[in-house]
Amino acid sequence: MLENIKQLLIPQSRERYGIYPNVLKEVFSQLSKGVQIYIYFTISKLLLTLIFLGEALKCELSESHSTATTLILHCIFLLYHEFKYKMELENIEKLSQIQQVLEQEGMNLEQIPDRQSFNKLMMTVKKSIFSQCPDLNRESKYLNFLAQVIIIRFFILMLNSPFNFNMFQYFQETCDANLLNVMFIMVLSMFLEFIFLYCLLVVIVIALPLLCCLSIYRKGKQLYSIRKLKKYLESIPPHKYTGLDDAWMKEDKICCICMQEYVHNENILQLPCSGQHQFHESCVRNWFDVSNSCPICRQQLG
Incomplete structure (x- = not known):
């Protein structure tokens, strides 16, 4: 024994x-x-x-x-x-x-x-x-x-x-x-x-719904900022590209979104970011359907 x-x-x-x-x-x-x-x-x-x-x-x-x-x-x-x-x-x-x-x-x-x-x-x-x-x-x-x-x-x-x-x-x-x-x-x-079991329970019962709510809130906030920004951009008059050395032209004569050169009489929109970057009006408006930041410097504009 x-x-x-x-x-x-x-x-x-x-x-x-x-x-x-x-x-x-x-x-x-x-x-x-x-x-x-x-x-x-x-x-x-x-x-x-x-x-x-x-x-x-x-x-x-x-x-x-x-x-x-x-x-x-x-x-x-x-x-x-x-x-x-x-x-x-x-x-x-x-x-x-x-x-x-x-x-x-x-x-x-x-x-x-x-x-x-x-x-x-x-x-x-x-x-x-x-x-x-x-x-x-x-x-x-x-x-x-x-x-x-x-x-x-x-x-x-x-x-x-x-x-x-x-x-x-x-x-x-x-x-x-x-x-x-x-x-x-x-x-x-x-x-x-039992801490792992309790932590899992906390995640499922409390943290997961909070994370879902936070994700929905952030997405809604981003969409609100995009709508607000697009409305603001509508008040900014676009420039007409003439092919000459225009005073408002601050960058290369190419759109960094579509990577195409500007053509005579195309509408060019200049963003109110710190670099005042310029793009095709149609390209940049499509860009702001999914984002509220400048495509180049990533400055938040919303």
Whole structure:
């Protein structure tokens, strides 16, 4: 019994998986070390919560005690789940099946790939282990749900507590302040595990509609500026090109939009930008159907 517990608590080295190809040795070793770190972290959370809950029991029973108890139960179930996952990483038969599947897919298991491909392979192996053990997958969903319940309960508890801008002294006026401060750090760590899910939810529910509204507003503002500019340009009389050295001609005798030389009696429009650039009247009016800036200097004219 003690030998089995010792085996579960000590991370397995790469050499431990000597019967497998080089890539799988590294994958199984990294997964084992990751589980090991998570087990130590969960044991630390469990012990700290138990210590500070015992200290807080001298206070009047409150919602903080029930939340701490729920957190302790979550840590116990999580340890059971991680120990079971660790045992699956020691199951030679299931790991051999994963090796066969990967080899059938034509994957090179002798040469360690680049970091991105290696991480992708780790996720594939982890999903394969979970798919071979439905209990792990089901337990993981229950634990995630329980963690979210704890997070929501704790934030509700914070709303009902005296407010203090110093987060480390947020609960200083309560009898069980030490327990609550320790739980705050633990719940924050749990929240960080779900932060990508919450960020995705925020993007979908809040950010995406705001971005759509902002895009519509900017497009409407641009169209309004274009209409306003076109109306303003209609009040500017065009010049008639005579082919001579006209005083108003400030540039080469070519339209930079259509790249055609000016022809006698063509209408030339001079823009009110800093360079007073000139173009065919028809070309520049078509240009301002889609933009409100000068085609050459890009100065905004709307």
